[in-house]
Amino acid sequence: MKVPPSSGGVAFTESADGDVRHDMGSRRRVSASLGIPEEWAVLRQVHGAVVRRVTQAGDTGDGDAIWTSVPGLPVAVFTADCFGVVLTADDAVGVAHAGWRGAAAGVIAALREDMAQHGSSPGKAYVGAGIRPCCFEVGEDVAARFEGHRSKTTWGTTSVDLPAVVSEELIDLDTWYEGGCTVHEPGWFSHRGARATERMAAIGWL
Ligand SMILES: [Zn+2]
Numbered sequence: 755m756k757v758p759p760s761s762g763g764v765a766f767t768e769s770a771d772g773d774v775r776h777d778m779g780s781r782r783r784v785s786a787s788l789g790i791p792e793e794w795a796v797l798r799q800v801h802g803a804v805v806r807r808v809t810q811a812g813d814t815g816d817g818d819a820i821w822t823s824v825p826g827l828p829v830a831v832f833t834a835d836c837f838g839v840v841l842t843a844d845d846a847v848g849v850a851h852a853g854w855r856g857a858a859a860g861v862i863a864a865l866r867e868d869m870a871q872h873g874s875s876p877g878k879a880y881v882g883a884g885i886r887p888c889c890f891e892v893g894e895d896v897a898a899r900f901e902g903h904r905s906k907t908t909w910g911t912t913s914v915d916l917p918a919v920v921s922e923e924l925i926d927l928d929t930w931y932e933g934g935c936t937v938h939e940p941g942w943f944s945h946r947g948a949r950a951t952e953r954m955a956a957i958g959w960l
Contacts, residue, residue, distance in 0.1 A: 755784065758880050758930045763790070763828075763847060763959035764840045766882040766932060769943050773952035775832040781955075785828070790959050794828040795820055799851050801836075803859035805868040818856045819865035821848030823874060828959040834943040835936050837884035837920050838956020841865060841927075846874035847958035852884075852920055854892070858899050862923035879927040882956050883934035883942050887915040890937075890946075908938075 756766040765788055772780025778792075785792040793811035797820050804817035809824050820829045823846040831838050836853035839862055850856070850865045869876055887905035890913045897904055897912050905915040921929065936942035943950040 755787065756882070756932055757788075758932075761878075761880060761930070762842060763957075764842065764880045765955075765957045766838060766880075767954045767957075768941050769952070769954065770941065771954070773943075774955045775953035784955070784957075788957070790828045790957075791826060794830045794957065795822065796830050796832070797851070799831060801851075801853055801855035801859075803856060803861040803864045805861075805864050807868065807872070818852075818861045819848060819850040819868075821846055821865060821869055821874075823872075823960070825960045828957050830955045830957045832953035832955055833882065833884065834945040834950050834953050835885040835947075837916065838882040838954070839920060839924075840880040840956055840958040841869065841876035842878045842880075842958065843869060843874040843876045845960070846872070846876075847960050848876065849956050849958045851956075854896060854900070854914060854916055854919075857916065857919045857923075862920065866923070876927060879924040879929040880956075881917070881920060881924070881929065881931045882954070883932045883936050883939075884916065885937050885944075885946060886917060886935040887913045888935055888938060890914055890916055
């Protein structure tokens with residue numbers, strides 16, 4: 755588990771923590787070690803930009819960002835290569851699931867806007883491990899959506915610098931980056947690299 759320094763209620767799980775999306779035993783162990791309830795508010799993630807504000811735990815429906823102002827209610831997204839982004843305000847916390855589709859759809863901006871509209875503008879952001887330009891090979895159709903963030907894989911093909919796309923949305927916030935690449939570094943679940951069906955979690959709570 756990665757708990758960013760002086761973060762309050764923010765944590766990112768690693769593969770060693772188990773499949774916290776499907777395996778409730780893993781989720782219970784993670785919750786116990788963080789001292790949070792094992793019932794989290796979660797989404798059916800669809801790689802879009804729908805934001806859900808929640809007041810209770812459980813399945814919230816389709817969406818890719820979730821936030822709450824209820825103390826003690828963990829909100830979480832599940833990832834394996836996509837970036838989990840946690841945004842904190844004094845009285846609210848939100849989490850976004852940002853792969854290239856969600857980033858292109860504006861999921862982080864949508865979460866910031868929804869929180870701000872309710873008077874809870876985030877001041878800090880925390881970005882978990884995800885797929886980095888070293889490993890994120892894409893076709894021309896995807897690269898063309900991210901002009902300015904084109905890069906190369908370590909084997910010389912076209913890639914997109916997805917963490918740079920994400921950080922552009924957080925430029926005015928105090929932001930912590932885990933910095934790891936889920937594909938070529940050990941310790942993470944990777945959909946691309948290992949066709950993993952297991953998922954890690956980005957979790958936020960007040
Ligand atoms: Zn890599």
